[in-house]
Amino acid sequence: MPSPAPLTVQPIHFTSDYAIWREFYLKLGLHPTTANDPMVTILAADSGQLMLAEVPADHRLDGVRLVEFTVPDVDAHAEALEKAGTAAPRVQLAHRDQSNIALDLPQGRVHIGQHLTTAGATLFDPAGLNIGALLYCPTEMVAAGAQQLAPYGLSPRIASDNGGWTDLTGNGVLAFHDSELHTVSNDAPNQPVVQVFGETGDVVGLASDLEDRGQEATVIDESYGRSLRVTQPDDQQLYINETMDDLYGYHRLNA
Amino acid sequence: MAEKRKQQFNVYLPPELVRAVKHRCIDEGLSLSAFVENILSDYLNDAAPDTDQQKGQ
Numbered sequence: 001m002p003s004p005a006p007l008t009v010q011p012i013h014f015t016s017d018y019a020i021w022r023e024f025y026l027k028l029g030l031h032p033t034t035a036n037d038p039m040v041t042i043l044a045a046d047s048g049q050l051m052l053a054e055v056p057a058d059h060r061l062d063g064v065r066l067v068e069f070t071v072p073d074v075d076a077h078a079e080a081l082e083k084a085g086t087a088a089p090r091v092q093l094a095h096r097d098q099s100n101i102a103l104d105l106p107q108g109r110v111h112i113g114q115h116l117t118t119a120g121a122t123l124f125d126p127a128g129l130n131i132g133a134l135l136y137c138p139t140e141m142v143a144a145g146a147q148q149l150a151p152y153g154l155s156p157r158i159a160s161d162n163g164g165w166t167d168l169t170g171n172g173v174l175a176f177h178d179s180e181l182h183t184v185s186n187d188a189p190n191q192p193v194v195q196v197f198g199e200t201g202d203v204v205g206l207a208s209d210l211e212d213r214g215q216e217a218t219v220i221d222e223s224y225g226r227s228l229r230v231t232q233p234d235d236q237q238l239y240i241n242e243t244m245d246d247l248y249g250y251h252r253l254n255a
Numbered sequence: 256m257a258e259k260r261k262q263q264f265n266v267y268l269p270p271e272l273v274r275a276v277k278h279r280c281i282d283e284g285l286s287l288s289a290f291v292e293n294i295l296s297d298y299l300n301d302a303a304p305d306t307d308q309q310k311g312q
Binding site: 218224246 | 263273274277278280281282284285286287290
């Protein structure tokens with residue numbers, strides 16, 4: 001049975017400081033795309049892409065990051081899934097022309113929709129900057145979420161032996177990590193909140209590039225490898241992990 | 256309770272030691288920062304300095 005087309009991981013960042021965050025993500029190395037509306041723009045990494053959506057300062061979603069997935073042809077994707085025996089229920093979202101596939105993970109509902117741009121629809125590659133979403137949830141949901149999502153077009157890659165981490169790649173990267181789950185009501189009453197994060201094979205090189213662009217960033221050692229911490233406009237840290245080469249305490253899911 | 260302020264602390268160590276320390280962190284389920292903080296705090300609390308040696312005697 002052929003695998004469905006790879007999903008493009010697209011975090012959505014809602015903000016009332018639209019211009020400031022747009023500048024931040026451009027400094028990070030994301031690129032403008034043709035999906036460039038005054039209030040909604042998509043910025044692409046070498047793999048994966050991010051939607052920046054403007055909301056009023058007092059909006060309940062101001063500062064919230066969610067995640068969705070996109071495909072070139074949502075109808076064809078749904079048909080391929082159903083042929084493979086994978087349910088692909090459709091929902092019509094208020095602000096989208098075409099109906100989306102609704103996927104109810106243990107963490108909450110996520111959607112698969114039609115590409116507005118294919119700029120970030122390139123497979124994960126450590127040679128470049130891969131953008132994605134980090135979804136914190138209880139340990140018992142980590143593997144379950146990954147297993148449920150995988151048939152829709154992402155490839156499980158690495159998991160920790162203790163069950164606290166599982167990541168999947170496609171166009172971009174998505175990771176489930178054990179911590180407290182937060183959900184919000186937007187297109188569905190229980191959508192999981194994520195953090196934007198990234199991965200590259202060379203965090204030192206990226207740190208140097210960021211410094212040249214005037215963006216503060218620091219490489220730090222972690223037990224699982226190294227991570228670039230980039231100071232965001234809200235003073236929180238954005239993590240860009242270095243692709244792991246020492247899998248002690250972890251194992252490959254795609255060997 | 257307010258979280259203790261942290262600052263970055265860069266040191267140079269042999270790569271084999273870095274690797275071994277990271278592996279032990281994973282075995283013990285601790286972050287690298289928490290592990291090193293525990294080790295250094297325990298050492299400083301337990302090991303009194305050799306004052307004679309410090310004075311060069």
